[in-house]
Amino acid sequence: MSMDRLMENIMQKQNPTVAGLDPKLDYIPGYVKAQCFEKYGKNLQGAAESLLAFNKALIDSLWDIVPAVKPQAAYYEMYGWPGMKAFAETIDYAKSKGLFVITDGKRNDIGATMQAYAAAHLGATDVEGESFQAFGADALTVNGYLGTDCIDPLLAVCGAKDKGIFVLVKTSNPSAGEFQDQMMHAMYEPLYRAMGNMCQQWGLKLPGKYGYSGVGAVVGATYPKQLKELRAALPNTFFLVPGFGAQGGAADDVALGFDKHGLGAIVNSSRAIMCAWQKENCDPQDFAGAARREALRMRDQLMAKIGGISLPV
Amino acid sequence: MSMDRLMENIMQKQNPTVAGLDPKLDYIPGYVKAQCFEKYGKNLQGAAESLLAFNKALIDSLWDIVPAVKPQAAYYEMYGWPGMKAFAETIDYAKSKGLFVITDGKRNDIGATMQAYAAAHLGATDVEGESFQAFGADALTVNGYLGTDCIDPLLAVCGAKDKGIFVLVKTSNPSAGEFQDQMMHAMYEPLYRAMGNMCQQWGLKLPGKYGYSGVGAVVGATYPKQLKELRAALPNTFFLVPGFGAQGGAADDVALGFDKHGLGAIVNSSRAIMCAWQKENCDPQDFAGAARREALRMRDQLMAKIGGISLPV
Numbered sequence: 245m246s247m248d249r250l251m252e253n254i255m256q257k258q259n260p261t262v263a264g265l266d267p268k269l270d271y272i273p274g275y276v277k278a279q280c281f282e283k284y285g286k287n288l289q290g291a292a293e294s295l296l297a298f299n300k301a302l303i304d305s306l307w308d309i310v311p312a313v314k315p316q317a318a319y320y321e322m323y324g325w326p327g328m329k330a331f332a333e334t335i336d337y338a339k340s341k342g343l344f345v346i347t348d349g350k351r352n353d354i355g356a357t358m359q360a361y362a363a364a365h366l367g368a369t370d371v372e373g374e375s376f377q378a379f380g381a382d383a384l385t386v387n388g389y390l391g392t393d394c395i396d397p398l399l400a401v402c403g404a405k406d407k408g409i410f411v412l413v414k415t416s417n418p419s420a421g422e423f424q425d426q427m428m429h430a431m432y433e434p435l436y437r438a439m440g441n442m443c444q445q446w447g448l449k450l451p452g453k454y455g456y457s458g459v460g461a462v463v464g465a466t467y468p469k470q471l472k473e474l475r476a477a478l479p480n481t482f483f484l485v486p487g488f489g490a491q492g493g494a495a496d497d498v499a500l501g502f503d504k505h506g507l508g509a510i511v512n513s514s515r516a517i518m519c520a521w522q523k524e525n526c527d528p529q530d531f532a533g534a535a536r537r538e539a540l541r542m543r544d545q546l547m548a549k550i551g552g553i554s555l556p557v
Numbered sequence: 558m559s560m561d562r563l564m565e566n567i568m569q570k571q572n573p574t575v576a577g578l579d580p581k582l583d584y585i586p587g588y589v590k591a592q593c594f595e596k597y598g599k600n601l602q603g604a605a606e607s608l609l610a611f612n613k614a615l616i617d618s619l620w621d622i623v624p625a626v627k628p629q630a631a632y633y634e635m636y637g638w639p640g641m642k643a644f645a646e647t648i649d650y651a652k653s654k655g656l657f658v659i660t661d662g663k664r665n666d667i668g669a670t671m672q673a674y675a676a677a678h679l680g681a682t683d684v685e686g687e688s689f690q691a692f693g694a695d696a697l698t699v700n701g702y703l704g705t706d707c708i709d710p711l712l713a714v715c716g717a718k719d720k721g722i723f724v725l726v727k728t729s730n731p732s733a734g735e736f737q738d739q740m741m742h743a744m745y746e747p748l749y750r751a752m753g754n755m756c757q758q759w760g761l762k763l764p765g766k767y768g769y770s771g772v773g774a775v776v777g778a779t780y781p782k783q784l785k786e787l788r789a790a791l792p793n794t795f796f797l798v799p800g801f802g803a804q805g806g807a808a809d810d811v812a813l814g815f816d817k818h819g820l821g822a823i824v825n826s827s828r829a830i831m832c833a834w835q836k837e838n839c840d841p842q843d844f845a846g847a848a849r850r851e852a853l854r855m856r857d858q859l860m861a862k863i864g865g866i867s868l869p870v
Contacts, residue, residue, distance in 0.1 A: 318673035360631035391732030419704030429740035
């Protein structure tokens with residue numbers, strides 16, 4: 245089961261970090277961009293090829309120390325179809341290095357359309373009886389506002405293709421509470437908790453061998469109280485934790501998302517890793533090395549709080 | 558303002574219908590696919606070119622009788638980057654015919670990432686000081702579960718670029734009520750109503766000259782009671798109404814979404830128009846003609862309920 249594969253990666257590397265691949269042109273050293281613009285033009289294609297070159301170098305520098313990467317679809321869509329080509333090639337390259345790939349797309353729609361998203365991002369696309377992979381990640385982030393029939397088509401694909409989903413439960417942004425913290429009248433619990441409970445329930449269809457199902461939840465590091473509450477309330481739901489670092493979540497906060505085995509969560513870092521060369525003010529040619537040094541710092545910081553990571557027998 | 562442009566289109570054509578462009582290969586006559594597969598191969602590219610050829614013929618057949626089209630991103634994403642190229646070219650072609658284009662993407666993310674989605678689908682992408690358009694629709698459907706800071710970046714782009722958004726309020730699918738109908742404890746109103754109220758509030762930043770703001774709402778035809786309630790409660794929020802026809806919404810139901818001027822809503826039809834040639838069992842070469850006949854039937858059906866459409870002075 246896909247979440248099992250993620251946990252095996254985490255255990256092997258003793259690192260519960262996912263490196264976000266949300267590249268902006270500003271993050272990419274000038275010499276990388278100059279090469280791509282010269283070859284492909286100073287346009288969407290040149291920009292997309294810059295993202296890809298940057299990502300590949302980061303992946304080369306990170307694959308043996310991080311278990312997973314999380315490309316954020318928006319930062320590729322903004323470069324049009326060349327951006328989506330770079331997105332697909334980034335995913336393929338990360339997978340070729342054994343990384344678990346979580347596409348951060350927060351997709352959501354009614355049943356029939358969700359099938360199309362499931363095919364696009366997790367499954368395969370049929371063209372007259374032949375099967376092609378569009379973007380082929382290992383897991384996809386999903387918004388559950390539409391309810392069960394928006395999730396069911398994903399569960400079917402996840403079951404058949406060994407894939408997983410992460411449902412937005414408590415997001416990391418400042419306005420997250422406007423809806424998510426509203427108390428539900430009938431249940432005397434907030435909406436985020438109702439969403440979390442549904443993750444447990446949806447996950448019954450995708451059980452895993454380490455106690456966590458194929459239906460994960462996105463729970464922000466910026467709300468540590470809720471992270472702790474949800475860790476206790478949702479014992480079979482693996483967490484994707486954004487908001488560490490730049491958004492304000494500290495290592496003490498994210499530690500609340502882990503279980504006694506050091507499992508149960510993976511913490512995202514995007515900008516801190518991608519822009520480490522700018523923060524370090526090192527030789528731009530060493531941007532990938534700086535990313536690796538930051539990833540190691542983050543791993544050590546988290547592991548100091550969590551202790552070891554082991555798979556339950 | 559973008560919603561004003563939509564209403565002017567609706568008024569001019571006396572038709573509150575948006576034609577959904579959610580093409581599946583099954584919907585496309587064999588001779589169209591055969592031509593594309595021969596030229597581009599029986600692969601994602603050949604499939605994507607089939608979608609584009611199908612869409613262009615539909616647009617040629619519909620542009621003078623419908624005010625708007627709504628391409629659904631999922632059905633293009635599933636064909637990978639060639640699908641996204643067909644998506645961009647479909648949008649460009651529809652705009653070249655004067656159609657208002659609503660991209661149905663249900664995008665959502667935290668602030669910085671929402672900026673990237675806003676650039677991708679409504680605004681422009683900067684590459685070293687030059688501006689490029691990635692997908693460039695007139696409006697985008699959006700999921701508001703993350704709250705105001707997920708919407709604000711869109712409002713900024715909408716204001717600057719004359720674009721609009723439609724926020725999911727009450728969706729058309731069977732499970733819609735699982736979260737959306739939950740009563741909120743503090744407000745004694747369901748979540749969908751809280752989301753609707755926020756649409757009114759977000760819309761204050763994008764006022765229009767006909768009484769409707771640049772922040773619309775998606776309200777399904779399959780829940781007529783709520784559609785009526787929301788029409789009364791949200792006087793400045795324009796509705797995108799899915800669920801008519803195949804999903805079960807009737808003309809009497811959708812009529813509840815309109816105001817006394819015959820404005821306030823646009824009703825989506827996807828499959829019924831795209832697959833009209835299959836239902837009619839006509840010559841496949843006449844697929845675009847069948848789409849036009851269905852669009853005219855739908856227009857007449859709706860207009861019989863609504864009466865005329867006029868712009869308030």
